[in-house]
Amino acid sequence: MSFCKDCIKGVTHDGTPEGKIETIGGIECYVATPTVDYPKDKALLFLTDAFGPHFINNKILADDFARNGFKTVVPDYLHGDAITEDAMNSGTFDLPKWLVITALKADGVTSFGATGYCFGGRYVFDLTLDGVISSAAMSHPSLLQIPTDLEKYAATAKAPLLINSCTTDWQFPLEVQAKADEILAGFAPGYKREYFEGCTHGFTVRGDLSDPKVKAGKEGAFKSTVEWMIKHI
Template sequence: MAMCEHCITGVSHEGTPEGTFTRIGGIDCYVAAPPGEHDTTKILLFLPDALGVLSPNSQLLADSFARSGYRTVMVDYFAGDPVPSELAFTGRHEGFSLDAWHARQPTDLVLARTRAAAVVTAAHPTFLKAPEDLERYRALAEAPLLLNTCEVDPPFPPEAQKVADEILGGGKYAPGYERTYWPGCTHGFAVRGDLSNPDVKAGMEGAFKATLGFLKKYFV
């Protein structure tokens, strides 16, 4: 499935990131630590969107998870070659080609730079094939899965979202499956949405709350 325009466009959010950069296993990472005492035996692995670890929006979101009690590590799985934030937030970046970038960063290579987590949550996923990938996940995976989905999502449209429910819902996926749906929201809403839009604001805040609830339910 192809990327859509919403994969690399959005609104820059206000705030000052509070995390720090370090190298873990040879990979650059943005690390956001909870204030005060916290469970140091668990790490929340934050896989950013196409803008990578340098995106201020993703850094602020990682900080929010940290303030909720989870030591959060955002991985630079694009190895210093993300889609430029300037392109996403201003539409200007001379000489950048999305097709050429994706050719340099194929999905298999990107995911090979990370390891599987014990609990998986995703917002408006891209390159998720329905039903093939969903059936493979049901057959091979062991991690509970939460999908935060929306109304306008070319890479993972409502019809594909329903297929996910048919394959994984109703107890068909024993480790656990949940899906949220946010009307009035567009692909990218959970990270780069326009918070002046009430529907988008409700979607972003709701997806974050649902993710925290899912983590508290399964990430124990």
């Protein structure tokens, strides 16, 4: 499955980022930290779309998670540049999970959740299959091999999974959404799929918020992810 046009288009959102850039395990990260007391042994990994951690929409969304009590770490797994599809399908692309997570563990973090957007969802799958995270969420995921990845998740993963889906998505279309429900319906750790009518791939991070359906979809997907992480991380 190749990239679609909606992977690289969208609307810039208004706001002033409140987090800061930190180097964790040698990887540049955007870190959003709650301003109130929060569990220091937990962290939320935010795996971005193609625009990376320096894109204002991603920073603002990470800040929103921090306001809900999650220390949120957005690693620059793009290494300051775009990723080619070949790199993602080669099986050799090394998401800096292993460096960032190792460093966070050294600081006392013992439980990780991960939320992924577009091809960030691909790496949420990988983190889960590697047994790294305790709670998984993804919005309009890209580059999944269907049904292989879903079947592997159902057979081997331990983390409960939330998928935020939408009406128009070349990467995760309606028939694939139905297949996910079929394969993961009995997934013991937990499975839930939210569906947002009238939205298009990328709506959670790059949607046009002047469109009431897109605004409702973005806010609904964020709410569902926060609730999922509170319950499972």
